[in-house]
Amino acid sequence: MELLLQAFSWLLTPESWTQQGGALQRLFEHLGVTIGVVALSAGIALPLGVMIGHTRRWTTAVALLAGAARAIPTLGLLTLLGLALGIGLGAPVLALLVLAAPPLLAGAYAGVQAVDPEAVDGARSVGMSEAEIIRSVELPLALPVIVGGIRSATLQVVATATLAAYTSDTGLGRYIFSGLKSRDYPELIAGSLLVIALALLLDGSFALLMKSRSRAPRSDRQTTTIPLERNPS
Amino acid sequence: MKWLNQNVGSLLELTVAHLALAVPAILLSLVIAVPIGWTAQRLRWARDPALALVGVLYAIPSLPLFVLVPVVLGIGIRSSANAIIVLTVYATAIMVRSAADAFSSVPLEARMSATAIGYSTWHRFWSVDLPLAIPVMLAGLRVVVVSTVSLVTVGSVIGIPSLGTLFTDGFQRGIVAEVAAGLIVTVLIALVLDGICILAGRALTPWARAAEAR
Numbered sequence: 001m002e003l004l005l006q007a008f009s010w011l012l013t014p015e016s017w018t019q020q021g022g023a024l025q026r027l028f029e030h031l032g033v034t035i036g037v038v039a040l041s042a043g044i045a046l047p048l049g050v051m052i053g054h055t056r057r058w059t060t061a062v063a064l065l066a067g068a069a070r071a072i073p074t075l076g077l078l079t080l081l082g083l084a085l086g087i088g089l090g091a092p093v094l095a096l097l098v099l100a101a102p103p104l105l106a107g108a109y110a111g112v113q114a115v116d117p118e119a120v121d122g123a124r125s126v127g128m129s130e131a132e133i134i135r136s137v138e139l140p141l142a143l144p145v146i147v148g149g150i151r152s153a154t155l156q157v158v159a160t161a162t163l164a165a166y167t168s169d170t171g172l173g174r175y176i177f178s179g180l181k182s183r184d185y186p187e188l189i190a191g192s193l194l195v196i197a198l199a200l201l202l203d204g205s206f207a208l209l210m211k212s213r214s215r216a217p218r219s220d221r222q223t224t225t226i227p228l229e230r231n232p233s
Numbered sequence: 234m235k236w237l238n239q240n241v242g243s244l245l246e247l248t249v250a251h252l253a254l255a256v257p258a259i260l261l262s263l264v265i266a267v268p269i270g271w272t273a274q275r276l277r278w279a280r281d282p283a284l285a286l287v288g289v290l291y292a293i294p295s296l297p298l299f300v301l302v303p304v305v306l307g308i309g310i311r312s313s314a315n316a317i318i319v320l321t322v323y324a325t326a327i328m329v330r331s332a333a334d335a336f337s338s339v340p341l342e343a344r345m346s347a348t349a350i351g352y353s354t355w356h357r358f359w360s361v362d363l364p365l366a367i368p369v370m371l372a373g374l375r376v377v378v379v380s381t382v383s384l385v386t387v388g389s390v391i392g393i394p395s396l397g398t399l400f401t402d403g404f405q406r407g408i409v410a411e412v413a414a415g416l417i418v419t420v421l422i423a424l425v426l427d428g429i430c431i432l433a434g435r436a437l438t439p440w441a442r443a444a445e446a447r
Contacts, residue, residue, distance in 0.1 A: 079404035159294030192297030
């Protein structure tokens with residue numbers, strides 16, 4: 001408990017935040033890597049997932065892939081890529097891209113696939129092209145599930161980005177690894193608290209976003225369609 | 234291969250250490266989550282807050298939790314207890330949701346029939362609710378097994394021995410084969426434990442196969 005108080009006093013010291021390589025800089029690094037990786041991964045995985053959901057091909061393969069990805073230990077992937085690509089931002093970013101893809105893919109294809117076929121057939125019968133069907137029927141109806149996938153991917157990446165400091169000195173994870181090495185426990189604990197706060201803040205933002213966007217009446221079933229697609233890492 | 238030949242002993246040792254952390258956490262999460270899931274299903278007002286709470290727990294990144302749990306509980310950061318507690322938190326977070334869904338999936342008729350012929354709540358839990366909840370609960374347990382086995386490796390960066398030690402050691406010494414061996418064996422353990430879950434599920438729900446055969 002003594003250590004917790006010291007960690008809080010570290011957090012309340014302005015210099016901890018503003019100095020070169022301070023908490024503010026690392027917080028922005030962490031957030032920047034997270035947003036960048038999720039955006040990049042979404043740019044590839046979402047269109048692919050929507051196409052798979054629309055054509056209903058390869059759905060079993062994608063479901064298997066998403067399941068298998070859960071079994072791969074993130075630290076193993078990170079260190080293997082670290083050895084292959086060397087110290088630097090390349091290896092963790094590549095590992096994070098790979099980890100973000102399965103929940104994004106799963107959210108996109110499951111969301112589109114769950115759209116009522118009658119709505120799609122109706123759109124087709126009034127003469128909409130396939131592209132129009134995707135854009136103005138399937139995407140709007142699938143949006144909540146797609147956003148759910150983005151939420152899972154973001155949580156996965158923000159958590160794993162902490163671990164990424166093991167192979168490259170980026171983000172808030174640096175406090176944890178340098179604190180462990182130098183036995184600077186207040187800094188170690190303060191860094192841990194910051195990562196937790198950032199993750200909960202991001203998750204809470206998604207929860208608010210999804211709540212404000214869903215005008216349809218809440219149902220208990222809806223909340224369980226994407227059951228926890230990420231590794232807790 | 235050369236690395237493997239020289240290190241079979243330590244690979245086995247770390248595999249045992251890995252299992253000694255993962256298996257207790259998985260079993261503990263079952264013991265904790267089943268009563269919570271059952272209660273959440275009976276008290277409708279408790280369901281949403283309970284699920285929201287486990288959702289928040291699940292959102293916490295694991296590495297910081299590996300650091301904070303020992304500080305708050307006053308146990309050693311490199312102790313097995315620390316790893317088992319952290320792993321149990323995540324496993325329980327998945328399992329509570331799954332158990333709540335599982336108990337909701339039990340047909341109302343089955344429960345009401347049991348009550349009608351005079352089963353006590355306790356008796357009904359063991360002979361109606363729990364057995365009929367197994368199929369849905371098993372799906373959750375399989376997710377727990379696979380993700381727990383993978384999560385154990387994170388503890389190695391703070392010095393808790395497991396197959397993850399092969400990642401940290403291999404990375405520091407630049408031995409690709411060591412990291413690769415750790416990856417492969419971790420995935421293999423997850424697959425084997427997953428298989429055991431499937432077999433146990435079959436043994437515990439003989440009626441499911443009888444229905445299939447018909």
